[in-house]
Amino acid sequence: MQFLLCNGSPRGKTGNSERIIDGLAEGLNAHENILIEKVLLNRTNEHSEAAARLAGADCAIIVFPLYTDAMPGMVMAFFEELTPHIGSLSNLSLGFIVQSGFPEKIQSLAVEKYLERLTELLGARYSGTAIFGGGMGMRKKRMEIIRELGASFVPGLAFDPVLLERTTGFVRLSPVGSKVMGVVASTALLQTPWIRSLKANGAYGRRDARPYEPQPPHL
Amino acid sequence: MSTITILNGIPDNSFAEFESGMERAANAGDSDREINIIRLRDLDIRYCTGCWDCWVKTPGLCAQRDDMEIVYRTVMRSDLIVFLSPLTLGFVSALTKKTCDRMIPLVHPYIVVYRGEFHHKSRYEKYPKMGLMLIDPKRNEVDFQNTRDIFSRLSINLKTDLELALSLQGSEKEAYDAISSL
Numbered sequence: 001m002q003f004l005l006c007n008g009s010p011r012g013k014t015g016n017s018e019r020i021i022d023g024l025a026e027g028l029n030a031h032e033n034i035l036i037e038k039v040l041l042n043r044t045n046e047h048s049e050a051a052a053r054l055a056g057a058d059c060a061i062i063v064f065p066l067y068t069d070a071m072p073g074m075v076m077a078f079f080e081e082l083t084p085h086i087g088s089l090s091n092l093s094l095g096f097i098v099q100s101g102f103p104e105k106i107q108s109l110a111v112e113k114y115l116e117r118l119t120e121l122l123g124a125r126y127s128g129t130a131i132f133g134g135g136m137g138m139r140k141k142r143m144e145i146i147r148e149l150g151a152s153f154v155p156g157l158a159f160d161p162v163l164l165e166r167t168t169g170f171v172r173l174s175p176v177g178s179k180v181m182g183v184v185a186s187t188a189l190l191q192t193p194w195i196r197s198l199k200a201n202g203a204y205g206r207r208d209a210r211p212y213e214p215q216p217p218h219l
Numbered sequence: 220m221s222t223i224t225i226l227n228g229i230p231d232n233s234f235a236e237f238e239s240g241m242e243r244a245a246n247a248g249d250s251d252r253e254i255n256i257i258r259l260r261d262l263d264i265r266y267c268t269g270c271w272d273c274w275v276k277t278p279g280l281c282a283q284r285d286d287m288e289i290v291y292r293t294v295m296r297s298d299l300i301v302f303l304s305p306l307t308l309g310f311v312s313a314l315t316k317k318t319c320d321r322m323i324p325l326v327h328p329y330i331v332v333y334r335g336e337f338h339h340k341s342r343y344e345k346y347p348k349m350g351l352m353l354i355d356p357k358r359n360e361v362d363f364q365n366t367r368d369i370f371s372r373l374s375i376n377l378k379t380d381l382e383l384a385l386s387l388q389g390s391e392k393e394a395y396d397a398i399s400s401l
Contacts, residue, residue, distance in 0.1 A: 010266060010267060010268045011269050015269065042268075065269065067269070067320045068319045068320050068323065068373050069369050069370075069372040069373045069376060070310070070316065070319075070373075071316070072267065072269075072316075073266050073313055073316040073318075074266045074313075074317070076307075076311075076312075076313040076316040077317075079307075079308050079310075080307060080312070080313050082308065083307075083308060086308070102330075102336070102337040102338075103337065104336060104337060106336060107336070107337075107372070110368040110369045111369060113365050114309060114365045114366075114369065117309045117361060117362065117365055118308060118309055118310075121308060121309055172335065173332070173335055173336065173337075175335070178332055178336075181332045181337070182331075182332040185329075185330055185331045185332050186331075190329075190330045191328075191329045191330065194275065194328040194329055197274075197275035198275050201275055201276045203275060203276055203278055206278045206279075207278050208278070208327070209278045209280075210279060210342060210343055211279045211291075212279070212291045212292055212294075212295040212343075213343060214296040
């Protein structure tokens, strides 16, 4: 059985998507007769070839970070390459993994709906979408869930719905949680990684720059 | 005087009549409105690479030196920006999506709770309202709804509101009427 694992991170091999793909592959490799191929979608000049490989696979899983509430532009460019295959991928099982920096699942639910629709348009079988919130760090527990997602993907060729419930802790903040986190966010606590990076780059003093602030008209 | 900017994400000449209708409406000479139409396919717009330089190295400025500079300046002096795209595999074109991705220098890296969700802090005091025009000759309601939902979320991230969402079939008259009604 031929699997295609697509890394949709603009950062390519250096991003978290690659680690997710490695974990998935490890889980899938627990089974026999699995052939895994990987493609990097940040190699945009290879999209045509990647689309052909996806069309010929039994199963594909596309992994990407959430960019402005949906897939990164280069992943959408890859989807455009699939246009000739609309309605014709009935032999393909297609799944997705979306990871976002923000912890709530709500951030990725709109794109999840779209991904299910994309699969329908292609005529493929929908294997589900795993959403990982708070994806800045690939903790040990998270990697275990990813490996389990891979291992349990066969033979049903779909993500285990019980595991999908474990990928992200909560859909959205409760009203109380929202108030508490609002107070926390007003302190430096939540901003520490950003402050550290800004200072390391000598940019902290310019953190509030507004280079595109409209200038008032000359009188 | 209000300033309206159409970010035209049609990637080719497939909707030439529609674009002609838009131009005609924009040039109709309304003294109360300035309408800018930016044809994104004519610009050099590169993909966001997720480097975060715009947040942690050169705050507010993208590391890519390309024609997004034109887009940023026009967007930030607008009262309304409208993303225009043909429906493409159930969503907007990649050209439109990569332009959306490149909007992140307009917000701050710091995290706040906004409308009960985690979001990035505003970098600017004021952002333009947002609109979406989706060209779909078949006017598929599911695709329109899915796309509108994603742009509604994008508007929250850009600290504004999705004030307008239209599904259009792509005729010259529709374009003229839609732009004239803004």
